[in-house]
Amino acid sequence: MATMEKVPMLAEGYERLTADLKVLRAERPKIVDAIEEARAHGDLSENAEYHAAKERQGQIEAQIADIEDRVSRAQIIDPTTLSGDKIMFGATVTLLDEDDKPIRYQIVGQTEADAKTGRISYNSPLARALIGKQVGDEIEVTVPSGDKFYEVQKIEFI
Numbered sequence: 001m002a003t004m005e006k007v008p009m010l011a012e013g014y015e016r017l018t019a020d021l022k023v024l025r026a027e028r029p030k031i032v033d034a035i036e037e038a039r040a041h042g043d044l045s046e047n048a049e050y051h052a053a054k055e056r057q058g059q060i061e062a063q064i065a066d067i068e069d070r071v072s073r074a075q076i077i078d079p080t081t082l083s084g085d086k087i088m089f090g091a092t093v094t095l096l097d098e099d100d101k102p103i104r105y106q107i108v109g110q111t112e113a114d115a116k117t118g119r120i121s122y123n124s125p126l127a128r129a130l131i132g133k134q135v136g137d138e139i140e141v142t143v144p145s146g147d148k149f150y151e152v153q154k155i156e157f158i
Contacts, residue, residue, distance in 0.1 A: 006075035008089050008122060009109030014076050017111060021067045024060055031057045070111070079106075082157040087130045089122050094154035095130075102153060107131070
């Protein structure tokens with residue numbers, strides 16, 4: 001049985017999910033048309049177009065179900081309304097690495113995460129280690145490339 005946990009996300013993540021859902025729903029009738037057209041070609045056992053269209057239909061339906069589930073459980077969080085001295089979802093954190101080089105991350109939802117732009121998922125190893133910490137706290141995180149050590153320099157809600 002599926003859990004009904006809320007899925008925290010920023011407003012832009014929610015908007016992106018609903019836009020993706022709209023695109024997928026618009027593709028449904030096209031897939032049905034492709035299936036009908038392929039079915040008209042005759043023998044379905046050796047009809048590659050038919051099987052490809054049916055497979056695509058299954059993928060789209062699964063994606064739609066997944067996105068509808070996340071949208072229905074979405075808990076939209078606006079970081080600008082948050083405050084405090086502890087790291088939590090939505091916080092933008094400046095860390096100092098072992099070489100005292102500053103690194104900035106914002107803790108966001110799974111669908112919004114993009115490490116290249118400094119946005120990490122709240123359930124990533126680094127974010128899990130950061131949540132609840134304060135300025136001056138030191139953390140150790142085990143990542144695929146080895147153990148990393150950071151010091152929390154600044155916490156912002158922007």
